[in-house]
Amino acid sequence: MQLMVNGKAEIVEGDNISVADLLAFKQVESPDMVSVQRNGKIVDRQRYAEQALAEGDEIEFLYFMGGGARR
Amino acid sequence: MKGFATRAVYGDSKGKDPYGALRMPVYDGVAFAHEDSASLAQTFAGRKPAYVYTRLANPTVQDFEQRLQSLSGGLAVLALSSGMAAISNTIMTLAEAGTNIVTTKKLFGNTLSLLTKTFEPWGLSVRYVSMLDLCALDRAIDEGTRAVFLESMSNPQLEVADCAKIAAITAKHGVPLVVDNTLLTPYLFDSKKAGVNIEVLSTTKYISGGATSVGGAIIDNGNFDWRCSPKLAGGAERFGSMAFMATLRQEVFRNFGACLAPHNAYLQSLGLETLSLRVDRSCDNALVLARFLAEHPQVAAVNYPGLPEAGSHAVARQQFGARFGGLLTFDLADEEDCHAFMDSLRIIRRATNLNDNKSLILHPWSTIYAEYRPEERLAAGVRPTMLRLSVGIEDGDDLSEDLERGFNHHA
Numbered sequence: 407m408q409l410m411v412n413g414k415a416e417i418v419e420g421d422n423i424s425v426a427d428l429l430a431f432k433q434v435e436s437p438d439m440v441s442v443q444r445n446g447k448i449v450d451r452q453r454y455a456e457q458a459l460a461e462g463d464e465i466e467f468l469y470f471m472g473g474g475a476r477r
Numbered sequence: 478m479k480g481f482a483t484r485a486v487y488g489d490s491k492g493k494d495p496y497g498a499l500r501m502p503v504y505d506g507v508a509f510a511h512e513d514s515a516s517l518a519q520t521f522a523g524r525k526p527a528y529v530y531t532r533l534a535n536p537t538v539q540d541f542e543q544r545l546q547s548l549s550g551g552l553a554v555l556a557l558s559s560g561m562a563a564i565s566n567t568i569m570t571l572a573e574a575g576t577n578i579v580t581t582k583k584l585f586g587n588t589l590s591l592l593t594k595t596f597e598p599w600g601l602s603v604r605y606v607s608m609l610d611l612c613a614l615d616r617a618i619d620e621g622t623r624a625v626f627l628e629s630m631s632n633p634q635l636e637v638a639d640c641a642k643i644a645a646i647t648a649k650h651g652v653p654l655v656v657d658n659t660l661l662t663p664y665l666f667d668s669k670k671a672g673v674n675i676e677v678l679s680t681t682k683y684i685s686g687g688a689t690s691v692g693g694a695i696i697d698n699g700n701f702d703w704r705c706s707p708k709l710a711g712g713a714e715r716f717g718s719m720a721f722m723a724t725l726r727q728e729v730f731r732n733f734g735a736c737l738a739p740h741n742a743y744l745q746s747l748g749l750e751t752l753s754l755r756v757d758r759s760c761d762n763a764l765v766l767a768r769f770l771a772e773h774p775q776v777a778a779v780n781y782p783g784l785p786e787a788g789s790h791a792v793a794r795q796q797f798g799a800r801f802g803g804l805l806t807f808d809l810a811d812e813e814d815c816h817a818f819m820d821s822l823r824i825i826r827r828a829t830n831l832n833d834n835k836s837l838i839l840h841p842w843s844t845i846y847a848e849y850r851p852e853e854r855l856a857a858g859v860r861p862t863m864l865r866l867s868v869g870i871e872d873g874d875d876l877s878e879d880l881e882r883g884f885n886h887h888a
Binding site: 412438439450468 | 524552717723
C-alpha cells in the first residue's frame with residue numbers, strides 16, 4: 407500500500423493496515439506524544455487500532471512536544 | 478527496575494550517550510541547529526520530534542523529566558522554573574475567566590496569594606472550603622468548577638486531608654484533582670494510587686538535593702478523562718490522555734516561558750539519586766525532634782503528623798506509611814519568645830526554605846504570611862506564637878542540643 411507520510415511517499419506491506427500498525431511500522435517511539443491526521447482530519451486516538459488506511463492516504467504525524475526528541 | 482532507589486539512580490533513559498557518559502551532560506545552550514531548512518520547518522510544524530529552543534525543550538531537562546516520570550509512575554512530566562510556576566501553569570491550563578477553582582485556605586502563603594491576588598482579578602473565582610469537610614467540598618463543586626486544589630500536607634499547617642476520599646468526590650463530578658505534593662514527594666506519597674489526577678511539586682525542596690537550585694514539576698498521572706474538561710475537550714479528541722500535557726506544552730508553558738534551566742535540571746537529576754536517603758534521614762530526625770519538643774515544658778504545642786497524638790496522624794499513616802515528612806511546627810508562650818528562641822540557635826539556620834539538608838527555622842506569622850491581615854493569618858492556621866522547623870539530615874543529637882540551647886538562652 408502506498409501512503410504519503412509527512413509529505414513523503416511510503417510503501418507499507420500488507421493489507422488492513424491500521425493507524426496503530428503504521429505507528430508501529432514507522433517505529434514512533436512515543437505514540438502518546440503524537441497525533442495523527444488522515445487526509446486532513448484528526449483521527450480519534452481511541453480508534454487508532456480500528457481505523458483502517460486506504461491506498462493513497464495522506465498521513466501526518468504531529469508531535470506536540472514543541473521541540474524535543476525522545477531519546 | 479522496580480525499587481524506587483534503583484530507578485532514582487539509573488533513571489529511565491532510552492538512549493545512550495555517544496561517549497558512554499554515565500551522567501546526562503548539561504546541554505547548557507539555547508538553540509539547536511538543523512541540517513537544512515526543511516528539518517527546522519518540519520519540527521516547527523510538529524512533524525518531526527527534535528530540539529529547537531531550550532525554552533520549549535532541552536535534552537538535560539528532558540532527562541530530568543523522564544527520571545521523575547519513572548519515579549512517579551505518571552503518564553507525563555513537565556519541568557518548570559519553580560514550584561509556583563508549576564501551580565500557575567497548571568491552573569491556567571485547566572481554568573479560565575468565569576470558571577472556578579475549589580481549594581482551602583490551608584495553603585502555602587504564596588499559593589494563596591497567587592489565587593486571591595493574581596488570578597481572581599483576571600476573573601477566576603476561588604472557593605474556599607475545609608478539605609476535612611467532605612460534604613462541604615462536595616457542595617462547593619459545580620458546573621463551573623475546573624479543578625480542586627490542595628496540598629498533600631499543607632504548609633505550614635501540616636493538615637493532611639484524605640486524598641482518596643476527595644478523589645472519589647472529584648471523580649463523581651468529573652473535575653480534576655490537583656495536589657501539591659512538595660512536602661512528601663512521590664517517594665513518600667503515591668498520588669496516583671490515591672486517585673490524584675495532577676501532581677505539582679516544588680523540586681527546589683527535597684528533590685533538588687539540598688537547596689541546590691529552584692525548580693518545579695507537573696505530573697499528569699494519566700487517570701483523568703480530559704473529555705470531561707470543557708477547556709480541554711477539543712484537545713482530548715486529538716491527544717487523548719495527553720490532552721492536558723499537549724495544551725500545557727503547546728500553549729501555556731511555551732507562552733509563559735517558565736522553563737527549567739538546563740544546569741538546574743542537572744542538579745535536580747543528581748538530587749533525585751539520593752532523594753530516598755535524604756528523606757528517610759530527615760523524617761527520622763523530625764520524629765525525634767517532635768518527641769523532644771512535645772515533652773519540653775516550654776513548648777505550648779507541637780504539630781507533627783508523625784506523632785500518634787496529632788489529629789492528622791491516622792490519615793497520614795494510611796496515606797504515607799511509616800514516614801511523615803521533615804516539617805513540624807511548635808508554639809511558644811508568645812511572639813517575642815519565638816524571635817528570641819530563633820536568635821539563640823547556632824546550628825539551625827533562620828531561613829525561608831524547607832526540606833534542605835540543613836535544618837531551617839521560620840516564624841511564619843512575620844514572614845511568609847506577613848502580607849495578610851491578622852484575621853486572615855489566623856484563618857489560615859498561622860499563629861503569632863508558632864515556629865516552623867524544617868528538619869535536615871544532620872545528627873539528631875546536635876539538633877536537639879541546639880533546640881535546648883534556644884530554650885536555655887531565651888528563657
